[in-house]
Amino acid sequence: MSMKISVPRVWREIKAHYLLEATVCNKCGKIHYPPRPICDNCGNRNLFRRKLSGEGEVLTYTIQYIVLEGYREYAPIVFAIVKLKEGVKILAQLTDVEPENVKIGMRVKAVLRKICEDENIGLIKYGIKFKPV
Amino acid sequence: MRPARDVGIVGWGACIPKFRIKCSEIGKTWGFPPEYHGGLIVSEKTVANIDEDTTTMGWEAAKNALVRAKINPEEVEAIYVGTESKPYAVKPSITVIAEALGITPKILGADLEFACRAASEALEASIGLISSGMIKYSLVIGSDTAQASPGDVLEFTASSGAAAFVLGPRGENTVAYFEGSYSYITDTPDFWRRQLAPYPMHGEQFTGDPAYFAHIIAAAKGLMNKLGLRPSDFDYAVFHQPNGRFPLKVSVKLGFPKEKILPGLITPMIGNTYNASALIGLCAVLEEAKPGQRILLVPFGSGAGADAYSVIVEDGIEEKVHLAPTVKELIEDKIYINYTYYAKFRGLISKFSF
Structure with a gap:
């Protein structure tokens, strides 16, 4: 069974996944990551794009041992809610840290890493993960 | 050049x-x-x-x-x-x-x-x-x-x-700026990886003298002749580092004392990072060098070729060291x-x- 990565979707999400590009409501100021076309706070459709800092801290986390097909070599995967210094909270994987050493409040920074590969002939999907500072 | x-x-x-x-x-x-x-x-x-x-x-x-x-x-x-x-x-x-x-x-x-x-x-x-x-x-x-x-x-x-x-x-x-460079390339079968082969092969007896040493020495001597410099004019020398032994040996052959090699000799702690090997060594040297000092940099690649560079450190380097x-x-x-x-x-x- 092969894992299938949607090539158009990977391409469409490059700015968000490589550069942490968010959308910001120019009416109420809410930052949306992943980017949204419409503000879910005030309904405004006029949002602009902004790169996030990539610096933040772990608010909470969970460790996934039973993973989706195609992710076994990455297991265990640490998923965290990271609060960036802009105040926005984002869901992301942690890397370069052993699960037993993850701590709430740990300072982290964004790094580009492989997210998954479509076997050995398909696309490699890259994106932002967070590692301890 | x-x-x-x-x-x-x-x-x-x-x-x-x-x-x-x-x-x-x-x-x-x-x-x-x-x-x-x-x-x-x-x-x-x-x-x-x-x-x-x-x-x-x-x-x-x-x-x-x-x-x-x-x-x-x-x-x-x-x-x-x-x-x-x-x-x-x-x-x-x-x-x-x-x-x-x-x-x-x-x-x-x-x-x-x-x-x-x-x-x-x-x-x-x-x-x-x-x-x-x-x-x-x-x-x-x-x-x-x-x-x-x-x-x-x-x-x-x-x-x-x-x-x-x-x-x-x-x-x-x-x-820092590049004072000059000298390249030396020949067809030498010391190391290769064929299409679809997962791992490289090494040409055993070609690895040392005819490849690494011949090319690095020719490039370094060529550069020094062209610029009218001697080993004593350099404060540091950084060579490609496939292991810890080769750079020390080539430095002896070229007449560089050990203390000019050790600051940029990183492979003993991290292994051979191939295209980053000599360049991480240069990073390490830049992080301790003082303005006015001269660095010899000689990357090498199998197949084979080497480039020698003379790099002169300039003012302002110390302020950048701890930015990253x-x-x-x-x-x-x-x-x-x-x-x-x-x-x-x-x-x-x-x-x-x-």
Whole structure:
């Protein structure tokens, strides 16, 4: 069974996944990551794009041992809610840290890493993960 | 070669993966005699994490170089990565790196291949582009996740890492400049990897004298003759570092004392990072060098070729050292793994039907 990565979707999400590009409501100021076309706070459709800092801290986390097909070599995967210094909270994987050493409040920074590969002939999907500072 | 206008280093950065395996662990796994690897003068090596590759390490080194350069990344007009471990056989690594640095689309770029010397070719090409006035800044990356067949003696040293440099016209923001360079290339069958072959082969007796030593010595002597310099005119010398022994031996042959080699000799702590090998050494030297000091840099690539550069350190370098992680800090930040994790991280374990 092969894992299938949607090539158009990977391409469409490059700015968000490589550069942490968010959308910001120019009416109420809410930052949306992943980017949204419409503000879910005030309904405004006029949002602009902004790169996030990539610096933040772990608010909470969970460790996934039973993973989706195609992710076994990455297991265990640490998923965290990271609060960036802009105040926005984002869901992301942690890397370069052993699960037993993850701590709430740990300072982290964004790094580009492989997210998954479509076997050995398909696309490699890259994106932002967070590692301890 | 001397450029029409001086070109210098504006920023530098390294990426040294966090995971390490001790050479004694590799030797024990494959039944080598204890301390069989002692002669290589490499005690441990880096291992790229399961989610790291040439692209991600190149990005991280480039990010550090751009922080030290203190320029708007969009001013970079060319980006090159020298590697012999491209994640894709066909699809550039630099497009991902450039996109993730936010410096696309008005930019030149390519992945270059010349064994461990490809990033040095990128240095030469960038010096030419900048010197001619075609571009202002170039980003040169050397990045590799070096392959080694399990159980091969190469496995003691083949490691992972990246180095990056922002080059620009010599001026207020350069911290070192290239005084001159000298290249020496021949067809020498010392090391190769054929299409679709997962691991390289080495031409045994060609590895040392006819390849590494002949090319490095010819390039270094050629440069010194051309510039009218002697080993005593250099404060540091950084050679390609396939192991810890070869750079020490070549320095003796060229007449450089050990104390000028050791600051840039990084392979004993992290292994051979191939395209980043000599360049991480240069990063380490830049992090301790003083303005006015002269550095000899000689990367080497199998196949074979070497380039010798004379690099003169300029004012302002000390202020940039701690803007990004130093080589010393990166070396000390480590997690040891055993051969089982190493095998998983290096993709040595075949899974079946899931």
